[in-house]
Amino acid sequence: MDALFKGAERLMAMDDASWARHANPWSAYTRFAGSVPTFLALYSGHWIGWWALVPIAVMAVWTFANPRLWVPPATTTSWAARGVLGERAYLNRKTVPVPAEHVRFANLTTACAIAFMAVAIYGFIAGIFWTAFSGFFAAILAKTWFVDRMAWLWADIKDAHPVYAAWDRADWTASFNEKS
Numbered sequence: 001m002d003a004l005f006k007g008a009e010r011l012m013a014m015d016d017a018s019w020a021r022h023a024n025p026w027s028a029y030t031r032f033a034g035s036v037p038t039f040l041a042l043y044s045g046h047w048i049g050w051w052a053l054v055p056i057a058v059m060a061v062w063t064f065a066n067p068r069l070w071v072p073p074a075t076t077t078s079w080a081a082r083g084v085l086g087e088r089a090y091l092n093r094k095t096v097p098v099p100a101e102h103v104r105f106a107n108l109t110t111a112c113a114i115a116f117m118a119v120a121i122y123g124f125i126a127g128i129f130w131t132a133f134s135g136f137f138a139a140i141l142a143k144t145w146f147v148d149r150m151a152w153l154w155a156d157i158k159d160a161h162p163v164y165a166a167w168d169r170a171d172w173t174a175s176f177n178e179k180s
Contacts, residue, residue, distance in 0.1 A: 016175050027069070
């Protein structure tokens with residue numbers, strides 16, 4: 001699972017500024033709201049053929065740009081901000097260890113999301129709308145469970161390192177990067 005998490009992190013190319021902006025609740029909630037257009041874009045190939053590449057490209061750009069569009073939040077009290085900060089701490093667990101139960105639940109929720117996404121992919125390929133729909137949105141629910149567990153992780157670890165304590169105060173200048 002570690003390779004999967006690191007691969008996703010590299011794919012999104014998140015830096016300190018992107019993470020701070022992504023902690024804005026608008027970033028998290030608009031990403032969840034983007035699930036419906038993303039599903040429709042992916043399934044639209046069955047309706048509009050190769051033209052489906054247009055909405056798919058739009059949603060891919062949206063997914064990449066979204067964490068960079070918002071201002072860093074002034075407070076980290078929202079569930080979304082805590083979930084993002086927990087995810088960041090989870091990805092940084094080699095530097096600042098996290099409790100083992102959080103690792104287990106991150107792996108469990110991610111495995112659920114992968115299994116459901118496999119169902120969705122089958123539905124997309126086979127052109128079975130309700131299979132694709134059910135798998136896709138079950139994967140979104142598993143991702144929501146993951147974010148909720150990351151908010152819980154953040155509550156447990158926010159005082160474990162001075163950088164985390166700074167982020168919890170919405171001090172986005174704190175960084176693990178030596179150049180900052």
